[in-house]
Amino acid sequence: MSEDFYSVLGVSQDAGEEEIKQAYREKASEYHPDVSDAPDAEEKFKQVQKAKEVLLDDEKRRMYDQMGHERFEQADKRGATDSGAGGMGGQGNPFGGGGGAGGMNDIFEQFFGGGSGGSQTGPRQGADLKTRLNIDLEDAYEGVTKQLTISRPERCPDCDGAGHPPDADANTCTACNGQGQQTTVRQTPLGRVQQAQTCRQCDGEGTIYSETCSTCRGEGQVREEATIQVDVPAGIHSGQTLRMEREGAPGENGGPKGDLLVEIQVEDIEAFERDGDDLQHRLAISFPQAVFGDTVEVPTLDGPVEMDIPAGTQSGETFRLRDEGMPRLQRRGYGNLFVKVQVVTPENLNEEQREALEAFAEAGGEEIDVEQGFFEKLKSSF
Incomplete structure (x- = not known):
């Protein structure tokens, strides 16, 4: 029997988001193949990543807790086989990465009526952004702090991310009757399953507004330049990525910002x-x-x-x-x-x-x- 995800990260089953993130950072630093000399470091690093991905996703964690580790892993493998993808695990490194769900959602929907098509009305973290930073070999030797200017989406200042003027008329969405979700019922081998999906007409808000913000055209975001201070550690290699927490795209419905992934390119010098x-x-x-x-x-x-x-x-x-x-x-x-x-x-x-x-x-x-x-x-x- 393989080790369950809570044990992999060394946290309890009631651990919160911040505790899980902190445990992941510590374990990822310990087992990263570029750092650890242990022969099984790469495999342990993949286990840590998969544990983090599942336990930080509310829907996947609920499924994991209900199904148990072994049934969850079996369903994951089955989903990977059906879709030709890597299941839910994904791959990556401590400075960036990610993976897809493959055919797993279809299996989970049959059991729980959920999956990725469920409600999206709660707070959601913003998308991660990627950029590149060039440094010379002397900077990589000493470690350096660089100023990096990027263009990134920001919350619209005129509508505060709402996508509509504050005085716009609000009307109940007729497609979902203000629920933000549309529910369907279908027959499965386990019986009748009810599935909720985000309403496409109102994007899960339950409300349609008479006007859209002219600044962001209803998107709730505008692109602006931002200057960020990047601390590059001594000894870094070309191709390694630094993760700048909460420097990515703004979240939705009050969710936190995503992260900024900075790929480092070390330029050679003539002497070495x-x-x-x-x-x-x-x-x-x-x-x-x-x-x-x-x-x-x-x-x-x-x-x-x-x-x-x-x-x-x-x-x-x-x-x-x-x-x-x-x-x-x-x-x-x-x-x-x-x-x-x-x-x-x-x-x-x-x-x-x-x-x-x-x-x-x-x-x-x-x-x-x-x-x-x-x-x-x-x-x-x-």
Whole structure:
């Protein structure tokens, strides 16, 4: 028997919305595949997401409590098979995501006469919005606060989201007789089932108004620009998403705003290539430095550091500088900086340098043809 959704989140069956959301955030942070090293982290993360989705939806939670975990899961699988979708579970991550109900609603409607077509007259949270924010690698290393300007829907200031002027005449909707719902009765294998759906003529309000707001044209919302402060954590990767709570579209019927999902794009810089939490840097050194060894200065995102080049270093060798890479997001420590050295061949030599290098090659038993080129001959000896 799989673990029930309340146990997955570690909450009681009478837990409220805020308690469930807080438990979800903690569990999602613990099991997110980008953070956790546990072999079953991805599966646990999916369970946490599904538990959150079901327990925060009043209709799904009611069905879950009445059916029990096993029957609910069986119905979910059956609905997924019938629809070809992923059932009610859905997939996503702690910074965004979501899933569809598939064929599950048809099954639940047969049992309970409800589903997604039920009443929508209660408070509803606004839609989530998505945008993108570009930062450079230095910002991702340090963490940064950015000002982000977006265009988003806002509650209409002239009608306060009602969609009609305050002095408009209100008339009872004749389609639903002011109930906001239209009820149908149908025969199912379990008997006669009564199903309520939101009235399309009045959108569930039960009232028809003589005028619509000229500012929002009856929508109750207008688009406006908003400037938002985004705190980007150190160590973030390209493609990860930050969730800004209550910065999305306005809710309906007094419901809260949705969230704003900010996808982060980290732009590379010339000095470094990023590989997860590690950085790579190419360092040019001279032939004498490679032969005799030297102490060189290497750039890092936290300032230059010194690195020893051993005598006899070959071109293409890679050295590791511990903890000089990117900070590990939501974990302690840093990645590493890998320095790949490239021996640079000089293009021009003065007479003294040429004589010294010719003497070096001859001491090793090489015959030098100046016309051919000293370094072409020298390379073959290495």
